[in-house]
Amino acid sequence: xxxRFAPLLAxxxxxxxxxxRPSDTDSAAPPETGGTFPVTVSAPGAPAVTLDRQPQRIVSxxxxxxxxxxxxxxxxxxxxxDSASDYPGQAPKTQLSGLSPDPEAIAAYRPDLVVVYADxxxxxxxxxxxxxxxxxxxxxxxxxxxxxxxVALGKATGHQAEGESLARQAKDDIDKIVADTPKPAxxxxxxxxxxxxxxxxxxxxxxxxxxxRFGLTNIADGSDPAASGGYPQLSAERILQAxxxxxxxxxxxxxxxxxxxxxxxxxxxxxxxxxxxxxxxxDDDIASRWSPRIVDLVRTVADTIADAGx
Amino acid sequence: xxxxxxxxxxxxxxxxxLALVAVLVSAVLAGASDLGWQxxxxxxxxxxxxxxxxxxxxxxxxxxxxxxxxxxxxxxVGAALAVSGATFQGVFRNPLADPYLLGAAAGxxxxxxxxxxxxxxxxxxxxxxxxxAAFAGALGGVGLSWLVGRSAGGGGTSxxxxxGVAVASFLTAIQxxxxxxxxxxxxxxxxxxxxxxxxxxxxxxxIAVPYVAVAAVVLCxxxxxxxxxxxxxxxxxxxxxxxxxxxxxxxxAASLATAAAVSVSGLIGFxxxxxxxxxxxxxxxxxxxxxxxxxxxxxxxxxxxxQLARTIMxxxxxLGVVTAFTGxxxxxxxxxxxxxxxx
Numbered sequence: 001x002x003x004r005f006a007p008l009l010a011x012x013x014x015x016x017x018x019x020x021r022p023s024d025t026d027s028a029a030p031p032e033t034g035g036t037f038p039v040t041v042s043a044p045g046a047p048a049v050t051l052d053r054q055p056q057r058i059v060s061x062x063x064x065x066x067x068x069x070x071x072x073x074x075x076x077x078x079x080x081x082d083s084a085s086d087y088p089g090q091a092p093k094t095q096l097s098g099l100s101p102d103p104e105a106i107a108a109y110r111p112d113l114v115v116v117y118a119d120x121x122x123x124x125x126x127x128x129x130x131x132x133x134x135x136x137x138x139x140x141x142x143x144x145x146x147x148x149x150x151v152a153l154g155k156a157t158g159h160q161a162e163g164e165s166l167a168r169q170a171k172d173d174i175d176k177i178v179a180d181t182p183k184p185a186x187x188x189x190x191x192x193x194x195x196x197x198x199x200x201x202x203x204x205x206x207x208x209x210x211x212x213r214f215g216l217t218n219i220a221d222g223s224d225p226a227a228s229g230g231y232p233q234l235s236a237e238r239i240l241q242a243x244x245x246x247x248x249x250x251x252x253x254x255x256x257x258x259x260x261x262x263x264x265x266x267x268x269x270x271x272x273x274x275x276x277x278x279x280x281x282x283d284d285d286i287a288s289r290w291s292p293r294i295v296d297l298v299r300t301v302a303d304t305i306a307d308a309g310x
Numbered sequence: 311x312x313x314x315x316x317x318x319x320x321x322x323x324x325x326x327x328l329a330l331v332a333v334l335v336s337a338v339l340a341g342a343s344d345l346g347w348q349x350x351x352x353x354x355x356x357x358x359x360x361x362x363x364x365x366x367x368x369x370x371x372x373x374x375x376x377x378x379x380x381x382x383x384x385x386x387v388g389a390a391l392a393v394s395g396a397t398f399q400g401v402f403r404n405p406l407a408d409p410y411l412l413g414a415a416a417g418x419x420x421x422x423x424x425x426x427x428x429x430x431x432x433x434x435x436x437x438x439x440x441x442x443a444a445f446a447g448a449l450g451g452v453g454l455s456w457l458v459g460r461s462a463g464g465g466g467t468s469x470x471x472x473x474g475v476a477v478a479s480f481l482t483a484i485q486x487x488x489x490x491x492x493x494x495x496x497x498x499x500x501x502x503x504x505x506x507x508x509x510x511x512x513x514x515x516x517i518a519v520p521y522v523a524v525a526a527v528v529l530c531x532x533x534x535x536x537x538x539x540x541x542x543x544x545x546x547x548x549x550x551x552x553x554x555x556x557x558x559x560x561x562x563a564a565s566l567a568t569a570a571a572v573s574v575s576g577l578i579g580f581x582x583x584x585x586x587x588x589x590x591x592x593x594x595x596x597x598x599x600x601x602x603x604x605x606x607x608x609x610x611x612x613x614x615x616x617q618l619a620r621t622i623m624x625x626x627x628x629l630g631v632v633t634a635f636t637g638x639x640x641x642x643x644x645x646x647x648x649x650x651x652x653x
Binding site for chain 2: 195196197198199227228232233234235236237238240241243255265266267269270271
């Protein structure tokens with residue numbers, strides 16, 4: 001059977017081998033909008049990537065990066081974002097997954113730059129075979145990491161000036177909000193809820209560091225804030241005994257939690273935060289991303305503190 | 311008939327119950343928050359006598375609304391899993407049978423996952439969507455296994471077991487498929503699958519108590535029948551019993567208890583295997599001994615395990631992990647020492 005078709009197969013192989021193809025990237029290169037290329041960029045804690053020319057077809061698999069790209073004016077270059085990137089509204093949302101990225105599905109968008117938050121599956125190597133560069137934007141560990149990512153994304157997309165000004169603006173805004181927030185008479189404590197089984201964050205996390213800047217103490221810290229990778233599961237007993245002044249809910253959108261549901265939990269009505277109305281239902285997405293919207297989170301925290309301190 | 315010397319003697323049961331009470335009280339005295347056991351004791355005394363308590367309203371809430379229901383729930387879940395394990399082992403005449411056999415765990419996991427994926431933020435539920443879904447799923451899994459086993463004919467225990475394996479794989483596949491559709495929910499389901507009691511109060515106790523109590527009564531009353539079943543179906547029939555019907559009743563009771571336990575605690579392994587075995591090694595193999603002592607022993611074991619789960623680390627440790635960590639080596643040690651004694 002195979003022998004009869006072998007010559008045909010050989011012909012087909014030769015034909016495809018000789019075929020000329022339209023180029024994916026050169027055909028419709030829009031005018032350059034700025035920046036100097038080639039350029040080498042990297043986020044803190046990630047390998048450096050050299051881009052020879054301004055990327056025109058970007059796939060973003062990180063919700064934080066998507067928000068940043070649109071904030072710095074690289075939105076028109078973004079051709080696809082992952083299923084969790086839901087902001088801003090005009091982002092071209094697809095079924096792509098940032099958690100287990102599929103190189104073939106990504107390549108179908110003919111990207112020249114792919115932005116992910118982690119490359120644990122050899123994505124960069126796989127994409128390199130199709131001539132695509134991969135930029136890793138890992139979880140920001142500090143506010144400075146987040147600012148550095150704004151700058152890096154600006155540089156990589158030909159919006160260097162916008163990236164730098166976005167970082168400067170965010171830093172100035174946050175510094176000003178922190179400085180303008182009145183210091184409470186006594187230090188306030190807070191509980192940050194990630195889900196209804198009382199997973200929380202310590203001061204060792206990105207969010208924890210942001211809140212530390214306001215002089216708040218975190219009830220999840222214990223003797224070692226770095227324990228459990230900064231994301232320990234607390235017991236209800238421990239939360240009640242710690243009696244936090246403020247409760248921030250990062251599980252309002254996902255899990256329908258709010259001040260009423262918290263007050264209805266057994267024993268929680270005895271908490272200072274519940275009794276004084278300092279239970280804040282946050283936007284889960286803003287509370288978990290290191291995008292320019294971090295300023296909104298900082299403002300919400302500041303308002304809560306001003307309210308509680310007064 | 312099994313040796314009548316292995317009939318449960320009153321002193322053994324009384325000692326077991328006293329030990330359980332001691333475990334329960336000590337579990338209430340110490341917990342994740344450091345209230346001081348003397349002060350908790352004073353609070354309990356004040357509750358009884360109507361006197362002055364040293365605890366603040368918040369500390370009292372910790373004791374009465376968190377710790378006491380959690381300890382009771384651990385006891386109820388432990389008793390349910392252990393007695394179900396003993397029953398499954400008896401019915402299938404397989405010493406390694408456990409309460410999650412016949413698709414109970416797979417059904418609960420699938421239903422919980424589907425609820426989390428399809429209706430993530432349902433807030434109208436009285437107790438949250440997971441417990442009722444897990445309960446229905448566990449019962450559904452067992453029911454499906456029974457139907458498949460029945461339609462396959464044969465009616466013997468091995469047909470039922472194989473049907474359970476097939477049903478469990480199928481339900482697990484549905485669960486995996488649903489998780490792939492929505493990777494955001496993996497954490498929530500994963501946390502639940504590890505098993506734990508940290509989000510539990512009187513409501514969960516009220517959910518679990520009726521089912522487990524009914525199952526416990528049914529199984530205690532059926533203990534003699536289980537003893538007969540261990541002789542084989544032909545012998546049971548020759549004694550005027552109907553093995554198929556007995557098996558259906560006790561399996562239904564054990565499944566109900568398992569489903570109730572799973573719905574409030576997630577999947578907690580090893581209790582159903584370890585506790586009945588230890589009871590058999592210490593007190594004999596008659597089900598008139600194993601059933602009641604498994605209830606008491608399972609309760610005490612899970613209260614102790616939960617005590618470790620909530621105090622061993624600064625955060626919580628998943629209870630299912632603790633039962634596997636403590637249960638497996640303990641089991642191996644008992645096995646070893648009993649073997650040595652026999653040979």
